[in-house]
Amino acid sequence: MGKEQKPPTGSSRHQRKMTLDEEHRHYVRRNAMIVAGAVLAVGILAGGLVFFYVFFVGGHRVPKVVGLTYDQARKKVEAAGFYIEIDPMQDSSGKCGDLEVTEQDPKAGTDAGEELMVTVRLKGLHETPEAAGVESTTSLNPAPENTDQPVESAPAASLPAAGRTTHSVCIDPGHGSGSMGTVLDEATGLDIGDGDGAAGERVAMWQIAQYAKTRLEQAGYSVTLTKGSQDEKVTLKRRAEIGNTCEITIRLHYDTSLHAVIYPAEGQYKQHGSSPRVYVDPQVARGSEVLAEALFGPLQGAGITKKRNDTGGTSNNSGSAYVGSVFSKVPVVLIENDPGLVRDNPGGQDRVAQALVDGVNAYFNR
16 A cells, blocks of 8 residues: 655745755856856957957058168068068178168058068168169179089189170079968069979079179179078069169079070960969060070080970969069079089089079170
8 A cells, every 4th residue: 555645844845945946046146157158258259359450450560670680680570470671772692691770661560551571771781783873893792601612713714805894683593481472462463472492492592693693793793682691582573673673684493304594485474363464575575585595505514405485483373474574674584403413512503603604794795
């Protein structure tokens, strides 16, 4: 027979009410904590968005580099997400890392907006011959470093014809330390960011440029390099602009298969996305072919096997011209050297440099 259940007494009803009240208070406290946590999370998120906007969207500001050495300035500027260059009106073909920054553009604290390049002027650098209005053969650059063989004086046969006015040559050693990524040119829409090149290419091309600069200056030429140090990052457009301050531009690269002197042809162009096509200047194309022909003969003895038109390159653009070619206003060639000859080989590098001198002489003495 089942056990009889007794109806709840007054005391048990009171205890149940107290239990329900306690559960209600616990429920209220829990909900209050949830609401408070949500409000706090929203506040943190809102604060983060404000911080992001101020410092990244509305406050991408140029750091102060005046008073620093160029090497210090470069590290500070790149850490802030910018690129740096030496004013092309200064002769930056020598060692610049320890020189003091005296001016910068944009100024420190400027809201950069779309501008990613900081241009600096360095204490102790001379103006380029074109900027100063005079011609100069003075070199701030010593003999090449990290080489086993000294650079000898250019042979008498390599000197320019007697009585000739000093000519100016731009040497563009390819690539900087690491890829620049996409850098869009406001005027044309082209991607002018430079890549990092093949393994060992940046180092070898810088060393060839040092040999070539020394030999060309010994032969009486005024020489400008497109960057102040081996690792400096310079946009493809700026390289061309620096080249345009000289009479000719020689761009140095290497490739395992091309081994060629390459020059732009009339009708070749560059284009980025739906932006307008940018064509090679017809006069530049004609002069570049003449320059390529003059260089090809001597370079055949230094690993170069063919002469051809621009091949398009690896930039994030379409069209068969190189970016440097469409911005050039002077004859320009790109030399794809043989890595087997010039990588980690000072003798091969100097061999290319001497061939460049012979080719430049042939061009100006034609």
